[in-house]
Amino acid sequence: MKESLIKDIGEQGLLKIVQRFCPQDIIGDDGAVIPAPNSGKSLVVTTDILVDGVHFSDRTTSGEDVGWRCVAANLSDLAAMGASPLGITVGLSLPGDIPVYWVNSLYQGMSQCLEQYNTPIVGGDICRSSIITVSITAFGEVFPHHAIRRSTAKVGDAIMVTGFHGASRAGLELLLNPELDKCLDAAEKLALIQAHQRPKPRLDILPLLSKIQNPNSKIQTPNFPISGMDSSDGLADAIAQICRGSQVGAIIERSQIPIPPALNWLVSPSSVWDWVLYGGEDFELVLSLPHELAEFLVQELGAGAAIIGTITPGDEVWLRDSSGVYSDELLTMTRGFQHFSSDIARDN
Amino acid sequence: MKESLIKDIGEQGLLKIVQRFCPQDIIGDDGAVIPAPNSGKSLVVTTDILVDGVHFSDRTTSGEDVGWRCVAANLSDLAAMGASPLGITVGLSLPGDIPVYWVNSLYQGMSQCLEQYNTPIVGGDICRSSIITVSITAFGEVFPHHAIRRSTAKVGDAIMVTGFHGASRAGLELLLNPELDKCLDAAEKLALIQAHQRPKPRLDILPLLSKIQNPNSKIQTPNFPISGMDSSDGLADAIAQICRGSQVGAIIERSQIPIPPALNWLVSPSSVWDWVLYGGEDFELVLSLPHELAEFLVQELGAGAAIIGTITPGDEVWLRDSSGVYSDELLTMTRGFQHFSSDIARDN
Numbered sequence A, B: 001m002k003e004s005l006i007k008d009i010g011e012q013g014l015l016k017i018v019q020r021f022c023p024q025d026i027i028g029d030d031g032a033v034i035p036a037p038n039s040g041k042s043l044v045v046t047t048d049i050l051v052d053g054v055h056f057s058d059r060t061t062s063g064e065d066v067g068w069r070c071v072a073a074n075l076s077d078l079a080a081m082g083a084s085p086l087g088i089t090v091g092l093s094l095p096g097d098i099p100v101y102w103v104n105s106l107y108q109g110m111s112q113c114l115e116q117y118n119t120p121i122v123g124g125d126i127c128r129s130s131i132i133t134v135s136i137t138a139f140g141e142v143f144p145h146h147a148i149r150r151s152t153a154k155v156g157d158a159i160m161v162t163g164f165h166g167a168s169r170a171g172l173e174l175l176l177n178p179e180l181d182k183c184l185d186a187a188e189k190l191a192l193i194q195a196h197q198r199p200k201p202r203l204d205i206l207p208l209l210s211k212i213q214n215p216n217s218k219i220q221t222p223n224f225p226i227s228g229m230d231s232s233d234g235l236a237d238a239i240a241q242i243c244r245g246s247q248v249g250a251i252i253e254r255s256q257i258p259i260p261p262a263l264n265w266l267v268s269p270s271s272v273w274d275w276v277l278y279g280g281e282d283f284e285l286v287l288s289l290p291h292e293l294a295e296f297l298v299q300e301l302g303a304g305a306a307i308i309g310t311i312t313p314g315d316e317v318w319l320r321d322s323s324g325v326y327s328d329e330l331l332t333m334t335r336g337f338q339h340f341s342s343d344i345a346r347d348n
Helices: A006-019 A063-080 A100-115 A167-176 A178-183 A186-197 A205-213 A235-246 A269-278 A291-301 B006-019 B063-080 B100-115 B167-176 B178-183 B186-197 B205-213 B235-246 B269-278 B291-301
Strands: A032-034 A042-051 A084-094 A121-128 A133-142 A158-161 A227-230 A249-253 A285-289 A306-312 A317-320 A329-331 B032-034 B042-051 B084-094 B121-128 B133-142 B158-161 B227-230 B249-253 B285-289 B306-312 B317-320 B329-331
Touching: A006 A084, A006 A100, A006 A121, A032 A084, A032 A121, A042 A063, A042 B084, A042 B133, A063 A084, A063 A100, A063 A133, A063 A186, A063 A227, A084 A100, A084 B042, A084 B133, A100 A121, A133 B042, A133 B084, A133 B133, A158 A235, A158 A291, A167 A178, A167 A186, A167 A269, A205 A291, A227 A235, A235 A249, A235 A269, A235 A285, A235 A306, A235 A317, A235 A329, A285 A291, A291 A306, B006 B084, B006 B100, B006 B121, B032 B084, B032 B121, B042 B063, B063 B084, B063 B100, B063 B133, B063 B186, B063 B227, B084 B100, B100 B121, B158 B235, B158 B291, B167 B178, B167 B186, B167 B269, B205 B291, B227 B235, B235 B249, B235 B269, B235 B285, B235 B306, B235 B317, B235 B329, B285 B291, B291 B306
Parallel strands: A042 B121, A084 A121, A121 B042, A249 A317, B084 B121, B249 B317
Antiparallel strands: A032 B042, A042 A133, A042 B032, A084 A133, A158 A285, A158 A306, A227 A285, A249 A306, A317 A329, B042 B133, B084 B133, B158 B285, B158 B306, B227 B285, B249 B306, B317 B329
């Protein structure tokens, strides 16, 4: 039987598929009317575009996984602002010769991720194009004085991560070069691939932040003391951006950075460090905050969470190794911004 | 001198250009924190994608005009919900060989339109792709019981339009076939081209709706009585969608539909009617509401606003001509949904 394509079902048919994934009471109008943030809270808005050949590829990513990752990237941005999600809109442009099942699985993947966080798709647009592009805007709510910003890190703060880095990059490598997996047991392999295909936005930090914000909490402080961002573009990039945004420097202790143990069986130590620092897409949070709060969060978050360094005066970010194996390294942001400098034709 | 291209300035350079058009206090973080809707109001969200070769073409549209029209389309969706704009996000994906000046002019066009309505660009994303795609999400605020929906038209309501239809399509034709303009004077020609390149979202209706909503107004009614949508996909499509959404029919009186007089000098009567009913992109509002409210709005809005028909029981939308020149015509939605059915390869 001939596979059904988008151009066979037309825009009406495509709309019907897409609308199945939206709450029935808010679709089918010029815009969606949704409840405003709770009293006293501000609106947080974030947008991400994912383009076929740049952010995903059908060699390594199913429609479901593309959907999950698009949503996870946006919800991670909300988590990185300390905001609870309210909803997302989805703009999808695609060629007519894409199979209908692919679009179905894309929305299924988005829904699977959204369901974890009780977040609806409230609207969107569909359009034909020569290349698949998924554009998501997510909105959430936060008390304005509790927003986690990149610009408020203070000298003396601890720098902490909410989980492991390098796992997503390792998962991608396993998908591209399956022969590598000989060194891993099935559970290790699955964990790394899942880290790449099904990353989890760290919205689980929000109830912990509520404890800090709670006026009865012992660790209450008068000014909201947490700065940070997510590590979607890599751990090194996140640290460098926080430091640049806050006009401070940092010292990172290499031995304190949690690394998934399986990485050491897969590739050489220099590749491991490349993946950990620059691999990206782990969607962990990198936070700058007073040591006692960092210790509280690390204890609550469990495996992979750790204090990895300290904010310093100046503007340099140093990666140190107190064991002396590696020499000190000055981190720069250069590696995080290669999208347009690289050969544009290559991936398209 | 060699023209500067996006791939020459890289993502960092592109970000600097884009950020010039955003308020400085809300950019540069994982998300934008903006004030929530005023107390008691709901959030309205709407998304539109515009793709090069589908929604615009550099034969007929400069970067500035693309920017203006993207914004106008989204603000029109807010107007069509009765919502005041709060802000927009812009997702832009584009090839590296696009000139830098084009991106600058795109954002200039967006800003020019946004300035008319005091609306900021609060965030966005940029990404390389093989085709220019502009994805805008606009959000606004409305009292939930004052939202203009497609689904609440009532039998006996007047159907009104806020302005002329067919002008945008005529403007496009003048751009594609400049020899046509011999029949028009300069002012007529400019007006039609402006209608295509610089359409105005009908947010000017919001203060008029406030008068209706005002409890001291003589024309106050207990339930918000206005249904409607914008005519971005054509006048016939808007009427048909309102009727389908409200499970009603309509009779439209052909002679009551306001047509820009210049259209009659340009093309044959049958082409004029094609442009008026199916041309699209006029970004007027099509409203269904009690006759006395419609009369009030028509009087306030001026040229091009008119009552053009009545909501009827049933599910058929008839176009009638009481002068007897045209026979009765049953309008269908088919023509509004041809995007994916057409040959996808043609425009790309």
